[in-house]
Amino acid sequence: MSGAARIIAVGDIVTDVLAVLSGPLATGSDTPADIQLTGGGQAANTAAWLASRRHPVTLVAVVGDDEPGRARVAELTAVGVDCAVRHCAEAPTGTVIVLAGQGDRTMVSERGANVWLAPADVDSALTHAPDARHLHLSAYTLLDPRSRGAGRHALAAARERGLTTSVDAASAEPLRRLGAALFLDWVREVDLLLANADEALVLAGTGNALAQAARLTGAVRHAVVKRGGAGAVWATRDGTTAEAPAHRVPVRDVTGAGDAFAAGLLSAWVRGADPATALTLGGELGAVAVSTVGARPPA
Known part of the structure; x- marks a missing residue:
């Protein structure tokens, strides 16, 4: 996408062990599933979806000095992501077991090398990307105390x-365990906060999505609440709001749908699109994601 402002995505990159269940999980017994190993990680997924739109993007992350780490970097590079990814020997590449089915997914996570993300990784990426105009941070970096310093540094360095x-x-x-007040203090004056319905409930309390988004603008300048099949809403600190319906498509796997939504929204917003247009384009990529197995764009 010629002339588009480069986005720096900061956060996790992992291997997803994805099991798409044939039916409800039979706890303590066996449940048939289609199982595959795929690339994952919130920041890495968003970067891949941005690259699928030919939007310039740099991923800042850490993987192990191992074959899974090399494979994860290679596949992202192949789709057009500029990988500012460090290989470290202190821990293996992160792994997430994803149980997907019935329009939802449950994750069991080992963050692995992601906890070794450092402020210097962010500074190096920013130095080598003078065309960058926006930084997108996965809050997983903030929710883990081992990578929290790098996450907070990323926001400060970008500003x-x-x-x-x-x-x-x-x-x-993790947001519930941490507490909303502390998290919102860490992201105060961020330009845009994205939350799904469960996260918005933790951060903003009860109420409809528009009321929650408006409440969050007490801390951030713009807030988006994603409601899955009910669409998404946007609130701005000046009181203006926007809404967009979801695109109706057959749902195969919701893994990575929020990451795809973020990519579509950001690729439009950093180019000057209004909130309603950005929400619509986010919904378009989210619809592609839920109709695809895995967290990454289809080949």
Whole structure:
């Protein structure tokens, strides 16, 4: 996408062990499933979906000095992601077991080398990407105390360089354990916060999605609440709002749908699109994601 502002995506890259279940999970017994190993990780997924739109993107992450790490970097490079990914010997490449079915997914995570993300990784990527205009942070970096310093540094360094910023709230249960007040203090004055319905409930409390998004603008400048099949809403600190319906498609696997949505939305917004248009384009990529098995764009 010629002339588009480069986006720096900061966060996790993992191997997903994806099991698409044939029916409800039979706890304590056997459940047939289609199982595959695929690339995953919130920041890596968003970067891959951005690259699928030919939007310039750099991924900042850490993998192990192992074959899975080399494979994850190679597949991202092949689809057009500029990988500022460090290989470290201290831990293996992260792995996530994903149980997908009935329109939802449950994840069991080992972050592995992702916890070794350092401020220097972010600074190096920013130095080598002078055309960058936006930094997108996966909140997984903030929710783990071992990578929290790098995540907070990424937001501060981006602001110092004049980049706009966005944060994906990542996961409801870690947010609940951390506490909304502390998380919102860490992301205060971020340009855009994205949260799904469960995450918005933790961060903003009860109420409809528009009310939750509006409440979040007390901390951030713009807030988006993703509602899956019910579409998404956007609230701005000045009181303006926007909504967009979901695209109706057969749902095969929701893994990575929020990451695809973020990519579609950001690719439009950093080019000056209004909130309604950005939501619509986010929904388009989200629809492709849920109709595809795995967290990455179809080949």
